[in-house]
Amino acid sequence: MSWQSALACWYLRRxxxxxxxxxxxxxxxxxxxTAKRTWSPRVPGGWHLREAYAASDAPLRGEWIERADGAASPAGAAVPTILYCHGGGYYFCSPRTHRSIVFGLATRAQASVFSLDYRLAPEHRYPAALEDAIAAYRQLVARGIPPDSIVIAGDSAGGGLALATVLALRDAGDPMPAGALLFSPWTDLAATGATIRSNDGLDPMFSGPAIARAATLYLGDTPATDPYASPVYADLRGLPPLFIMAGSTEVLLDDSQRIADNASAAGVDCEFEVWKKMPHVWPLFAPFIPEANRALDDAAAFVRRATSGAIHAAQPSSAMSIV
Incomplete structure (x- = not known):
């Protein structure tokens, strides 16, 4: 654990x-x-940030980060595209608060990234966010972006939303994206995971009981076990490859562990990394925390593998690693 991550944990705890x-x-x-504390990184050199927040921009309302030169991938292959769903418990944060992750993924994976400004609870409860993510994906495909060049990604609530979006697309018969990338995903709004209790006090960011309280803002009258709200209760068969990261002391660690276990049981290729003593969604601290930079390196490598077909060409597998 670097001194930078130790300092971040100290700050979060206080x-x-x-x-x-x-x-x-x-x-x-x-x-x-959140708006007051947000540090916004500079747009990387050679890249262009395009904000699309007008009502007329829907369903692609949010932010694009793209290479300024519009260069294509080698051999004329499609440029990878990431549809990113930010975290924030479904009720706060925005594409602006998550630019450190989005910019880091774009530059490392040489991918165009669209960061979705989905509707927030409690003004817009479930399934508003899910409807927005599905509509955004379908619009990307309608614009001619090949589904097998798209990775749907997200963190925390956005990680759960990304996975729920893939599930809904599968069930609707839509063409599947190349994969799903999940940072500390919130996948059980019923808050039944064992680490809700066992990591309470160890997690520098959340108390265990806070998880169930936050869920009510998004769910309203929807049962917490609805699989499109809580993908841990879903049948994962037929999903594209998954890449999941979580910290060992997170109260939401079990939300990732059970998805990885369920994916393995369903024959879905799943890579799961558990990082020792990292706070919830630590890639947000890039470029200041070395572990955040390394996590984004791993995530970008997954995006490149998934969109190149390298994972699909192999037999489905499941691997968990401790970092």
Whole structure:
């Protein structure tokens, strides 16, 4: 564990976690604090950031990060495209708050990335976010982007949303994306994972009981075990390759572990990395934390493998590694 990640955990434990111990959730305060604390990285050299926040931009409302020269992949192959779903419990954060991850993925994978500004709860409860993600994917395909060059990615709530989107597309008969990339995904809104309790106090960012409280904002009257809200309860058969990362002390670690186990049982290719003592969605701290940079390196390598067909050409497998 680097001193930089230790410092980040110290900061989160003192500034963020106390907010999650409170008995209620102040949505406006969470949004205001996040906007105030957001550090926005510079657009990488040779890349172009295009904001698309007008109502007329829907269903592709959000932000594009693309190579400024529009160069194609070698041998005329399609440029990889990442559809990114930001985290934030479905009720706060935005594409702007997650640019460190999005920019890092784009430059490392040499991919165009669209970061989706989906509708937030409680103003727009389930299934609004899912509807927005499905519509965005379908619009990418309608624009001529090959499905096998698209990876759907996300972190925390956005990780659960990314996986739910792939499930919904499969069930609707849509062409599947090349893969799904999930950073510390929130996949069980019923909050039944064992690490909700066993890692309570170890997680520098969240208290265990906060997870169930946050779920009610998004779910409304929807059962917490609905598989499109909580993919841990879904049948994962027929999904494209998955790549999952989580920290060993996260209260949401079991949300990743059970998805990896279920994917393996369903014959889905799944790579699962558990990083020792990393905070929730630590790639957000790139480029300041060495572990964040290495995690983005691994994630980008998965994007390249998935979109090149290298994973599909092999037999399905499941691998868990401790980093």
């Amino acid at each position: 500034q963020f976690r106390p907010e999650t111990v409170k008995p209620g959730i102040n949505v406006e305060r969470a949004r205001a604090l």
